[in-house]
Amino acid sequence: MMTIGPVHYxxxxxxxxxxxxxxxxxxxNAVVVxxxxxxxxxxxxLTFLAFSRFPLVQxxxxxxxxxxxxxxxxxxxxxxxxxxxxxxxxxIAVFRSRTSINVDEFDSLKF
Amino acid sequence: xxxxPSLRYFWPESILxxxxxxxxxxxxxxxxxxxxxxxxxxxxxxxxxxxxLATYLYPSGTTPLFxxxxxxxxxxxxxxxxxxxxALLTILIVPKSKQxxxxxxxxxxxxxxxxxxxxxxxxxxTDLLMVYLAIEMVxxxxxxxxxxxRADRKANEAALKYVIYGGVASGVMLYxxxxxxxxxxxxxxxxDGGIGAQLADVSSRLFMAHAFGGQxxxxxxxxxxxxxxxxxxxxxxxxxxxxxWCPDVYEGxxxxxxxxxSVGPKAAGFxxxxxxxxxxxxxxxxxxxxxxxxxxPWPAIIGIISAITMTLGNFTALVQTNLKxxxxxSSIAHAGYLxxxxxxxxxxxxxxxLVYLMIxxxxxxxxxxxxxxxxxxxxxxxxxxxxxxxxxxxxxxxTLSIFxxxxxxxxxxxxxxxxxxxxxxxVQKGGMWNVILAVIGVLxxxxxxxxxxxxxKAMYFEESRDDTPMPVPGLYTGILVSLGAMVMVLGIYWAPxxxxxxxxxxxxxxx
Numbered sequence: 001m002m003t004i005g006p007v008h009y010x011x012x013x014x015x016x017x018x019x020x021x022x023x024x025x026x027x028x029n030a031v032v033v034x035x036x037x038x039x040x041x042x043x044x045x046l047t048f049l050a051f052s053r054f055p056l057v058q059x060x061x062x063x064x065x066x067x068x069x070x071x072x073x074x075x076x077x078x079x080x081x082x083x084x085x086x087x088x089x090x091x092i093a094v095f096r097s098r099t100s101i102n103v104d105e106f107d108s109l110k111f
Numbered sequence: 112x113x114x115x116p117s118l119r120y121f122w123p124e125s126i127l128x129x130x131x132x133x134x135x136x137x138x139x140x141x142x143x144x145x146x147x148x149x150x151x152x153x154x155x156x157x158x159x160x161x162x163x164l165a166t167y168l169y170p171s172g173t174t175p176l177f178x179x180x181x182x183x184x185x186x187x188x189x190x191x192x193x194x195x196x197x198a199l200l201t202i203l204i205v206p207k208s209k210q211x212x213x214x215x216x217x218x219x220x221x222x223x224x225x226x227x228x229x230x231x232x233x234x235x236x237t238d239l240l241m242v243y244l245a246i247e248m249v250x251x252x253x254x255x256x257x258x259x260x261r262a263d264r265k266a267n268e269a270a271l272k273y274v275i276y277g278g279v280a281s282g283v284m285l286y287x288x289x290x291x292x293x294x295x296x297x298x299x300x301x302x303d304g305g306i307g308a309q310l311a312d313v314s315s316r317l318f319m320a321h322a323f324g325g326q327x328x329x330x331x332x333x334x335x336x337x338x339x340x341x342x343x344x345x346x347x348x349x350x351x352x353x354x355x356w357c358p359d360v361y362e363g364x365x366x367x368x369x370x371x372x373s374v375g376p377k378a379a380g381f382x383x384x385x386x387x388x389x390x391x392x393x394x395x396x397x398x399x400x401x402x403x404x405x406x407x408p409w410p411a412i413i414g415i416i417s418a419i420t421m422t423l424g425n426f427t428a429l430v431q432t433n434l435k436x437x438x439x440x441s442s443i444a445h446a447g448y449l450x451x452x453x454x455x456x457x458x459x460x461x462x463x464x465l466v467y468l469m470i471x472x473x474x475x476x477x478x479x480x481x482x483x484x485x486x487x488x489x490x491x492x493x494x495x496x497x498x499x500x501x502x503x504x505x506x507x508x509x510t511l512s513i514f515x516x517x518x519x520x521x522x523x524x525x526x527x528x529x530x531x532x533x534x535x536x537x538v539q540k541g542g543m544w545n546v547i548l549a550v551i552g553v554l555x556x557x558x559x560x561x562x563x564x565x566x567x568k569a570m571y572f573e574e575s576r577d578d579t580p581m582p583v584p585g586l587y588t589g590i591l592v593s594l595g596a597m598v599m600v601l602g603i604y605w606a607p608x609x610x611x612x613x614x615x616x617x618x619x620x621x622x
Contacts, residue, residue: 010293013289017282017286020282021279021283024275024278024279030271030275033275034274034275034278037275037278037279037282040278040279040282040283040286041282041285043286044282044285044286044288044289047286047289047290047293048289048292050293051289051292051293055296056293056294056296066296068240068292068297068298069289069292071240072240072288072289072292072298075240075243075244076243076285079243079244079247079251082247082251083247083251083274083278086251086254086255086274087254087271087274087275087278089255090254090258090267090270090271090274091271093258093261093267093270094267094268094270094271096261096262097262097263097264097267098264103271103275106268106271106272108264108265108268109265109268109269109272109358109359109362109363
């Protein structure tokens, strides 16, 4: 039977992060772009948790060094929620002024 | 230091927290009063004065606070004054700018104080998690303030672009932080057992190599993680290749906030960069100075980024017709000049950054104030709107010329002081490469003269359709004259500012 180790989580995290980054670049719908950003943040959470659960540094130099990853995840979730709230509010404002949330049409600012 | 004793060093931040709530409450209380804008401005100035007083009364010395999440040191105090200066000017400018409607001035001030709190935390964060949270706090408020004119198409488009860029940049930075956390078992940067201390300690580097299955693997992971973190910082200071949001956001945001954005968050980004750089890339050897820790030539990489940033900023600014976009590219170019100070990797380099940032607040906010004065009278923000300003508003035209010459770096204006100190730090560091970088900096200043001079030509030599005097509020004239005077004085007598900057970082006198 295969055991799931840190590498599996880290690779999954890297894949999710890449998918999120690709989504930001490729998707045209502003809401989906925001969702892709959230996906990137969740990939980070997975990486934090993997490193907390399977520490590479055995002699963690600081007290609580290994718990820190779990704590970080809580903060990331909270800020991600705040960012989503602000982002969606801005998308609503954009939609009101031009009845579209297709990012290709946002071209009134150019040099 | 533990949590409760730390509060003694946390007064300005605590006052700012109260100020955020107080501004929103005051906004509700005075909603139907006649002089609501005046009363809100006085309220904001009151809270800012209180914050400044608490900052002035900071205990001296260096102390880690809240278990090492942030540090109290002279560097953070120096940056606090930069933020206070920028906030004071913004609060004074906003009410008469016609860019923020009277009904929403209180909201604007409340958000500005929240932004200030984030900036204070950015300037003192020594833990990567704290760095992320502080940057995110600044960013979230900046998104809202950028899209402050909700009905304006440009404003909310700029805000959306800012949210997406900002979200990606902070996501990338956070990914770098999570890898650093895995490599070192901590997110602490400065202090005992922190990432910097572990990197400087050869035995723990060997251990890390073992844990990661060999030196090359560990080295690669470390380089990738550091590059990711630098991406987040680069986005905050608007350096290439993370500058794309900058012109759009500057154009779409209300101009008083653009002025603040171009100096406040940029300065805070440099505070983070300075702390990160000198904790991870360099270690202080008594008697020798700062020496590199890693095998990767980070100062040279930052030097290349700086050269590209200023060249791209200056050359793109040449073709701009919108004043706010022009100043956006000019601010990208200035991020490049400032990065040269970091590339010098010496105490003198950092001191030159500090001096330049302080001067930059005065001259850039001054230049934006003239743009605001022009746009509130003519409704336009293009170079053509400056036509005939020399006769229509002589004082504004004269002070804008001072600020522009200062931004170029022509003596005897203050901008020359800043640039001179940066170039001096590079040359002092020595080496062929640093001298070449300084030469690129000088050439770029010459390029920048071209587009700054274009504005001066418009003001004095172009005919305007409308020759009537342009009304500039007395308050604005007062601010412009005092900023102009400060820029003149600092160009000739900069010793006190340099002494202050030297005390803030390195403790030694430069030059």
